[in-house]
Amino acid sequence: MLKFVLLGSLNCQPMSGYDLKQFIDRSTSNFWHAELSQIYTTLKTLEKEGLIICTSVAQEKRPDRRVYTITPEGSQHFADWLHQPFTEVDPYKDTLLLKIFFSGDQDKTDILAQLDIQRNIHQKIVEKYQAETAGIIAKTMEHAPHLRKHALMWEATRRFGEIAEVAYLRWLDETIQMVQENF
Amino acid sequence: MLKFVLLGSLNCQPMSGYDLKQFIDRSTSNFWHAELSQIYTTLKTLEKEGLIICTSVAQEKRPDRRVYTITPEGSQHFADWLHQPFTEVDPYKDTLLLKIFFSGDQDKTDILAQLDIQRNIHQKIVEKYQAETAGIIAKTMEHAPHLRKHALMWEATRRFGEIAEVAYLRWLDETIQMVQENF
DNA sequence: AGTGGCATGTAAGGCGTTACATGATTTC
C-alpha cells in the first residue's frame, strides 16, 4: 500500500508530491514504486483522513509547491502498521516464467531469444545494484551519524536486490543451458 | 494478464472455469495466480472476443459445467503473444522490505520478530519446492513421452521458485545476523 | 528549436480482490 510508503517518507521530512516521487524512485522503487498521479491522489486521501497536512508554498511562475507534513495521528498510524507482524508473502507475477511455462512447443531459437533478452536486462540490474554498494553506509555515517541504523536498513534492502537478481541470473543461465542441451 | 494464462491452459485441453482454477493452482500459481471470480469474468470476455467457445454440459443436481474450448483465433492470439519478445521486468512489490526499510528506529526485538516470521514462512516454501523435484519429469515422460519438452519447461519454472526462495532465505539469514550484531 | 526538469493535477479504464448468493454431494 502506497499509503504507508508516503507516511514513512513524510515521517523522515515534509515533502511535496513531486519530491516524494523522487524520494521513492531513489529508495523504495525496487520493492515499491508509484506513478506521480497515484501519489497525488493518495496524498489527497491521506489529507482527508487527517494523517498529513498540506502547506502551500507560493512560487513565481510555477504552481505552488504543496508541501505535506505528517500529523501525530499519521505518525501513530504508521508506527502501528510498522509494528504489526507481517505473516504473509506478497504475490509474485512473472511474465517470462509464464511464457517459458507454455513454451514446450516453441522453436529452440525462439526460446533462447527470450531468455537472452532477459539475461541482458538482469545482468545490467545486477551491475546497478553492485555499483550502489559500499557507498551508502559510509556516506550516511559521515554526514549524519545518527542515521547509522537507518543506513544499515537501506543497505539491507539494496542487498536484497543484489541477491535476488544474482539468483535470477543464475536461473537464466541454468535454463539457457538446459534448452541448448534438450531442444 | 490472466487472459493468456487461460488461453495457454485451454490450448492444452478444454476446461471449465472451475477446472482452470485447479489447473492454475497446481501449475502457474507460483508466478501467476487468480481467484475464481476473476477467472469466470475473464472467460466471458474471451468468449465475447471469439477467442474461446463455450459448451454447456448438463449435470444432475449441479449447475451445468460450462466447458471452454480455444478457437483457431484464440490459438493464433496466444501464439502471437508467446512469440513476442518480452523486453521488460515485471514490477516487484514486497511488504517486508518496506517495513525493514523504515525500521531504523524500531526495537531490535521487533525487527527480529518480523524477520523470524518470514524465515519460517520461506523455509516452508523452499521445502515445498524441493519436495516437488525429480518427480515431474520422470512421471510425465513415463505416461506421456510426447510431453517431454513441456515437462522440462514446467521443471524450469519449479526450479525458479526453488532458487528464488533459497535466495530469499539467504538474505533473511544475513539480515538477521546483521541486526543481531548492530542493534 | 527541442528536450528535460519543475510542478500540479483529473479522468478513464484495467486488473484484481473480497464479499455475497445458491445449493447439492461427499467425506470425516
Added chain:
DNA sequence: GAAATCATGTAACGCCTTACATGCCACT
C-alpha cells in the same frame, strides 16, 4: 453434524496505469 468439494456467477470496491491537460525555465 460440520467441513470440504463441486459448480456457477454478480457487485462493490481498491489499487494502479495511461492518457490527458497546463505552462514556465534551463540547457544544449
